[in-house]
Amino acid sequence: MKISDTLTNQKKELEFSDKVRIYLCGVTVYDQSHIGHARTIIVFDTLRRFLEANNIPVELIQNFTDVDDKIINRAKEQGESASGLSTKYIQTYFEDSDRLNIKRATNYPKATEHIKDMINLIEELVTKESAYVSKNGVYFRVSKFSEYGKLSKKKTEDLESGSRIGIDESKESPLDFALWKFSDTQPNWESPWGKGRPGWHIECSAMSIKYLGKNFEIHGGGRDLIFPHHENEIAQSESFTSEQFAKIWMHAGMITINGEKMSKSVGNVKSINHVLESWGPNVVRLFCISGHYSKPIDYTEDLLKENLIRLRQIETCYYELRLADKTEELEDISSLLKESREKFDAALNDDFNTSLGLSVFFNMVKTINSLASDEKISKNISEQVLPVLEYMLEVLGLKVQTVSDDEIKTIFDLIDKREKLRDEKKFEEADKIRDQIASLGISLIDHKNKTLWMKKEAIKAEKQ
RNA sequence: GGUGAUGUGGCAGAGCGGUUAUGCGUGAGCCUGCAAAGCUUAUCUAAAGGGGUUCGACUCCCCUCGUCACCUCCA
Structure with missing residues (x-):
């Protein structure tokens, strides 16, 4: 598999020995997560699913930043403790994540539980003279790391001349950044240099x-983290280990809202919760991987709607296959399946091109639906297609609504009843039964010779 | 100003030096008692502009113009 590496600006072969180790920068938990967070998480979750579905073990670590000025300030505003606030938003994060059908990461380490590890790292950096103590805290000495700027392709001279306001006189250089900030107020911790965070x-x-060692396979996050966050991480980590840090830097593009940047000041931030409420998890997932992960995606109603229509096609396809009962053989689809699977994998293997992968996927879905429309789906075909379809659904993290055996029995009974009424031309009564079936969340599809049913995901936005 | 990216049909969005991307939309139709969903078919004769390389460029090179992001916290 090849992935575009931000550092070298090239597609790089993903090399690994026993497993693929991924570190994904998580969120600062001072508010609800938004659709932009969702995209990044979905991209990496899908990547992880793809690797695992192909029997490649993945260790995914995603952190929570639970100590930060923003958290402290917000907590103060709300008359709450910082830890209370972050705990609350970690909880809502998991609620969002579960609804989005995100597989749990291997571990979600919290900053506050790793203070000792950070202090150890800082101590070593001070010893190596890559860091120094000033009156406000401990700072990283950027001049000591000659490769500073290699990820974001910035020159330190440019940065210095471009650096804005608030020059901290206690720093040797405006580029130096804080490793430890002195503070007498909670939350703070003891350190060899004084209390702080x-x-x-x-x-x-x-x-x-x-968790992942000195050099691991993939370090991910949103594009906006390239500078300064990831640049600084490289400087710290490589100064500490004297080795190359992450092998591949993979960055997900931003989401804009109707062409505008999402920001608090514009007031156009869409929380995951809000979007899920209207569109549900499958549409959101489809939407978030509809373009290449590295490019921006614009959030518009039309795009969401388009993905809803595509979801309906998937649902139809799934139920046509599930409920196939024909025994005679009418079509040979083995080559379609082979090709679909190969092209799907090839697309994802080439810089995780989900857009291309989806087009292969929908090609297959359309072909199946087309056969279904001609009532040409046999049991045998269904048995061949389902594993491929389910593989792709698993990779894409899509979940088609299913029904219990009891419900299935009820549904078939009701359909039989309706069929009888229709034969007798008692359409009003037949429609009543259809309504009754609809109240179970089931839609009927009348083919020429048989009635198919399916459970569609209820999407609020569809009704408006 | 610096850095990076990008400019494809009404919209979204890929690949590729020579073959229909794909999807949505739109038009017509099929199926149906109706509906919904689905399907069929047609449709727009896409490549920011200007040079160049080539037998041939949307695809490679150069220039111009435009857009976006980052340069401060940010997924």
């Missing part, structure tokens, strides 16, 4: 090295 960047260095 860690800087943002150091936590990811400490936790990624702790």
Whole structure:
């Protein structure tokens, strides 16, 4: 598999020995997560699913930044403790994540539980003179790391001349960034240099090295983290280990809202919860992988709607296959399946091109639906197609609604009843039964000679 | 200003030096008692502009113009 590496700006072969280790920068838990977070998480979850579905073990670590000025300020505003606030938002994070059908990461380390690891790292950096103590805290000495700027392709001279306001006189250089900030107020921790709390960047260095080792396969996050966060992580980590840090830097593009950047000041932030409420998890997942992961996606009603229509096609396809009962053989689809599977995998193997992968997927779905429309889906065909379809659904993290055996029995009974009434031309009564079936969340599809049913995901936005 | 990316049909969005991307939309139709869903078919004769390389460029090179992101916390 090849992945575009931000550092070298090239597609790089994903090499690994026993497993693929991924560190994904998570969220700062001071508010609800938004659709932009969702995209990044979905991209990496889908990547992980793809690898695992192909029997490649994955260790995915995603952190929570639970100590930060934003958390502290927000907590103060709300008259709550910082830890209370972050705990609350970690909980809502997991609720969102579960609804989005995100597989749980191997571990979700929290910054506050790794203070000791960070202090150890900082101590070593101070010893190596890559860091120094000033009156406000401990700072990383950027001048000591000659490769600074290699990820974001920035030159330190440019950065210095471009650096804005608020020059901290206690720093040797405006580029130096905080590893440890002194503070007498809670939350704070003891350190060899005095009470305080860690800087943002150091936590990811400490936790990624702790859980994944000095150099691991993929470090991921949103594009906006390239500078300064990931640049600084590289500086800290490589100064600490004297080795190459992550082998591949993989960055997900931003989501804009109707062409505008999502921001608090514009007031156009869409929370995951809000979007899920209207569109449900499958549509959101389809939407988030509809374009290449590295490019921006614009959030519009039309795009969501388009993905809803595509979801309906998937549902139809699934139920046509599930309920196939014909025994005679009418079509040979083995080559279609082979080709679909191969092209699907090839697309994802080439820089995780989900857009292309989806087109292969929908090609297959359309072909099946087309056969189904001609009532040409036999049991045998269904048995061949279902594993391929289910493989793709699993990779894409899509979940078609299913029904219990009891419900199935009820449904078939009701359909039989309706059929009899229809034969007798008692359409009003037949429609009543259809309504009754609909109340179970089941839609009917009348083919020429048989009535198919399916459970469609209820999507609020569809009704408007 | 610096850095990076990008500019494809009404919209979304891929690949590729020479073959229909795909999907949505739109038009017509099929199926049905009706509906919904689905399907069929047609449709727009896409490549920011200007040079160049080539037998041939949307695809490679150069220039111009435009858009976006980052350069401060940010997924």
